[in-house]
Amino acid sequence: MTEITYNMEIQDFTIFRELNTQNESFLLKIEEKTNTIIKLHSNGILIKGKNQNRIEKTKKLLEDLIKLIQLDGYLDEQKANYIINLGEKGELKVVEELQQTIIRNYKGKNIRPKTLGQNRYIQAIEKNHIVFGIGPAGTGKTYLAIAMAVKALKEKKVSRIILTRPAIEAGEKLGFLPGDLQDKVDPYLRPLYDGLNDLLGPEVFQRYMEKGIIEVAPLAYMRGRTLDNSFIILDEAQNTTPEQMKMFLTRFGFGSKAIITGDITQIDLPKGKFSGLKQVEKILKNIEGLEFIFLTEADVVRHPIVTAIIQAYEKQ
Numbered sequence: 271m272t273e274i275t276y277n278m279e280i281q282d283f284t285i286f287r288e289l290n291t292q293n294e295s296f297l298l299k300i301e302e303k304t305n306t307i308i309k310l311h312s313n314g315i316l317i318k319g320k321n322q323n324r325i326e327k328t329k330k331l332l333e334d335l336i337k338l339i340q341l342d343g344y345l346d347e348q349k350a351n352y353i354i355n356l357g358e359k360g361e362l363k364v365v366e367e368l369q370q371t372i373i374r375n376y377k378g379k380n381i382r383p384k385t386l387g388q389n390r391y392i393q394a395i396e397k398n399h400i401v402f403g404i405g406p407a408g409t410g411k412t413y414l415a416i417a418m419a420v421k422a423l424k425e426k427k428v429s430r431i432i433l434t435r436p437a438i439e440a441g442e443k444l445g446f447l448p449g450d451l452q453d454k455v456d457p458y459l460r461p462l463y464d465g466l467n468d469l470l471g472p473e474v475f476q477r478y479m480e481k482g483i484i485e486v487a488p489l490a491y492m493r494g495r496t497l498d499n500s501f502i503i504l505d506e507a508q509n510t511t512p513e514q515m516k517m518f519l520t521r522f523g524f525g526s527k528a529i530i531t532g533d534i535t536q537i538d539l540p541k542g543k544f545s546g547l548k549q550v551e552k553i554l555k556n557i558e559g560l561e562f563i564f565l566t567e568a569d570v571v572r573h574p575i576v577t578a579i580i581q582a583y584e585k586q
Contacts, residue, residue, distance in 0.1 A: 273318055276325050278332060280314040285336055288345040289315075296335060296350050303354065304328045331357045337365045342380060348571050349384045356386075372414070373421045376471030381417050387569035388414060394561045395529060400522065402507075403531045404547070405565025412505050415529040416465040419501040422527065423483070429499045430483050433462045434518075436509045437488040459486045462505060489514055498523035507532035507547045509539055515546025535583070 280286060289297060289310060297308045306319035306328045315332060319325045334353045339345050349368070356364050367389050371380045383389040388410055394401045395418045403411035419431045466475045466484065478484040489510065504510070504518055507530045522528055532547045539545060551562055567581055 273320055274322060274325050276317045276329060277313070278315040278317070278329065280336075282340075284343060285339050286310060288339045289335065291345060296345065296354065299351070299354050300328055300331050304331070308332070327357070334365045341369060341382075346384070352385055352568075372417045373424070373469065375469045376474065381469070383414070384410065384571045385569040387563075387565045388571075391563045391565065392418065394563050395527070398561045399526075399559040400519070400528045400530070401560070402547075402550070402562045403529060403565065404534060404562065405569060406533055406535060406567060408570040409565035410569070410571050411531040411565055412461060412503070413465045413468075415503045415505075415531055416462065417469060418529070419503060420466070420469045422501045428501045428525065428527070430485060430501075431478075432497060432500050432502045433459065433466075433484070433486045433505065434489050434492055434503070435459055435462070435505045436507075436514060437490070459488075462486060462503070489518060492518055492521050495521055496523045497521045497526055499525040500527075502526060502528040504528070504530045505532075508534050508537045508545050510546040511539070511543055512546040512549050515550055519550075 297310075300306075301308055304319070304324045304327050305321070306317055306324050308328065309316045309318075317325055317328050317332075319328065331354055334357060335345060335350055338349060338353065353364055364386065367386060368383050370389070370392065371382055372392060373381050375381060383392055387405075391401070391403055391411065391414060395415070403415060405411055416431075416433070419428075419433075422428045423431055463475075463486070470478065475484065479486070489504065500523070502521070507515070509532075510518065518530075519528070530547070530550075534545065534548050537545050537548075554560055555562070567584075
């Protein structure tokens with residue numbers, strides 16, 4: 271069979287540099303999946319193969335990687351691997367759906383969805399009053415919710431951000447811990463702090479905390495309040511009881527948006543306690559303005575071994 275060659279002209283050095291990262295591992299993965307040969311040269315990228323369809327698939331995958339580089343100025347390893355895997359399966363227009371910039375963090379980095387599931391999650395947050403983001407660790411459900419909260423605050427759609435978690439390890443009995451309220455809840459809310467620090471920067475985050483623009487508190491302190499003009503995030507919601515979930519949802523006020531995140535495979539409630547997150551879908555599934563988004567291991571954006579670990583546990 272006659273060998274087919276195709277040359278993609280590339281003049282941007284950034285593209286060459288990023289495609290060369292990690293000893294051309296991205297190119298090697300494409301070669302393996304398409305049974306072609308890819309060579310970088312001074313005028314572009316040369317593709318060789320014995321099947322026109324494989325040449326076209328390789329060309330499309332390379333074009334997608336180039337679009338990612340042009341968007342961000344670098345090639346994100348996780349997103350590149352995700353694009354390659356979906357492209358090999360025939361998924362089209364993946365990159366186009368991942369172009370939306372949610373916000374820039376304090377260092378100027380564009381925060382975008384990295385998977386199609388994450389993109390659906392962001393769209394659901396934009397159009398609904400209440401969204402449940404349910405999925406395994408590493409799917410970005412909490413970080414993206416915080417990014418959308420910061421965006422809403424900067425656009426003056428809300429006047430404050432309220433972040434809460436059930437302090438299940440302390441049985442919500444925080445009075446026995448040393449220090450003031452902030453000292454008591456810090457260990458349980460650290461992941462939320464990390465996201466806000468990354469998006470706003472430590473100085474702005476601290477200033478917003480001092481002014482009450484950002485409030486971080488355990489779920490027990492939500493009782494009896496009505497939360498107007500707020501972007502409210504309940505994290506680790508799998509550790510709420512049905513009573514706590516109802517209490518939280520009925521705090522919702524005018525001009526507010528609420529995101530509830532959790533992983534129903536990691537429930538830490540005491541034996542005999544039922545998770546409010548597992549129950550709530552059956553109760554609220556037909557309410558307008560409320561949506562459930564389920565993320566999977568395909569949406570994990572941590573180290574690839576995390577996906578492998580999740581899949582191994584699911585087989586038990």
